[in-house]
Amino acid sequence: MIQNLVKGESIRVGMIGYKFMGKAHSNAYRAMPMFFPNAPKPVMKVICGRDEVGVKQAAEQFGWEEYETDWHRLVEREDIDLIDINAPSNAHKEIAIAAARNGKHLFCEKPLALNLVDAREMLAVAEEHQIKHMVGFNYRFAPAVQLAKKLIQEERLGKIYHYRAAFMQDWIVDPNFPLVWRLQKDVAGSGSHGDLGAHIIDLARFLIGEMTEVIGMSETFIKERPLPTSMTGLSAKGDASAQKGPVTVDDATLFMARFSNGALGSFEATRFAAGHRCTNAFEINGSKGSVRFDFERMNELEVYFTDDPEDVQGFRRVIATDPAHAYMNAWWPAGHGIGFEHTFVHEALEILQALEENRMPEPNFLDGVRCQEILEAVDRSITERRWVEIKEV
Structure with a gap:
């Protein structure tokens, strides 16, 4: 019951x-x-x-x-x-x-x-x-991302033209890094595409809207890796026997997209970007302004408005820690940042409040399905080397 x-x-x-x-x-x-x-x-x-x-x-x-x-x-x-x-x-x-x-x-x-x-x-x-x-x-639950959403909803960026995103990591650049479960298709489903790409796809849908068609390419740079003896999170120990197994997922996937509102999008998900620990970044360009975000500096949103006076035009750095920003009235004084773990606190807040209020939380399984549709449309475009409409999958 x-x-x-x-x-x-x-x-x-x-x-x-x-x-x-x-x-x-x-x-x-x-x-x-x-x-x-x-x-x-x-x-x-x-x-x-x-x-x-x-x-x-x-x-x-x-x-x-x-x-x-x-x-x-x-x-x-x-x-x-x-x-x-x-x-x-x-x-x-x-x-x-x-x-x-x-x-x-x-x-x-x-x-x-x-x-x-x-x-x-x-x-x-x-x-x-x-x-x-x-x-x-x-x-979605980083206050700076919520600010970007607010600026778009209030049409302060005008008509949206471009969304470009990249989620870049480097934790498997070493070819001797073990074959953890995230590198096995039967367990993980896909590699950087489904793990990292899913996040930037969801942010695109959250901020810009639905996509209509995509075209992509992918690569697995290291085809075999040592079998692990133990795994914890993103770390593992390799097999002392040096026995290897095949990597069955992508190491990097890139794709382009068209949005239903006419905007163009580009997406890159890779675990082979040396020096990038967790660069989850996007830039949005509109007729009235632009925003830039990088999760490695998650408390900041760079904002540009075209109607600023000419002598002070340029991207401004907004520190999204004041009580005016989503969730921040519950945390620390202005200027005191929050981190990765706080996005999960905000997630927990959303699901528990939704249960109490008898409403559907967001994002929900429908958002998960929509994301999966785009992931698989990209996969099909890679296999068939053509543009694929989302409605085809």
Whole structure:
């Protein structure tokens, strides 16, 4: 049965996954009540993972009441309102569908599924069982990104002409870096395209709107890598025997797009940009102005308006930490920045407030499906070496 939530009640969370994203989500649930005391309070009931030693340690370290090693048992529990899924991508569909059928609301990390067919099925089941659902595109929740959205909505940038984005990392440049699960298509679904590209696609949809057609190219620079003996987050240890396995995902994918409003877009996702630790950046050009953002300087938005006096024209650096900016009245005094972890706190705030207010949170599974449509349209364009309309997939 669907858990009927009453305003003022706590929301009981069961989480599946306990490594990189598990730590980020756990921190969000713990921090949110301190800084957003009027929001629904999350109760960290159960954390779940296959390795009992690892998940028990995570439960103690992160502050969960209990741990579980079988997610099937977790989704059937009557004392859970919300299932948080941050396990590897190949586990998302089965867990989400089972949880929805047990009346649990869902918060699922991106990408929503390994492919579009699975993503659409997840959305259909969630809608059938009338549960609330959210997908984890955390970069939407940076206050500077929210400011960019506000400027566009208020038409202060005028008609939008260009959106260019790049998400660049360098953590696998070394050819001896082990074959972690993110480099295996059967587990991750895709490489930089689905991992990094999904984020900049979602930001494009959030800020600019829907795309109509795409054309792309991709490359896997290192075809084989040492097998790992252990993996934690984005780190791993290689096999002492130096046995290797094939890399089955892309190392870099680039594509161009047309938006339904007439704007043009360019997108680059790569893990082979030496010196770029986490450059998630975009620039938007409109008839009245432009904005630039780089997550490595996440508290800043560069803003330019064409109607500024000629002698002071140029990009201005806006520090998005004043109470005038989204979420910032809950944090620190003006000029005191926030970081990566705070985007997850804002995500948690959105899903918990949506549950209390009986509304659908944003972004939700529909946004996950729309993102997957674009990812697969790009894949088709690469295979067929042509422009592909989004409606074709």
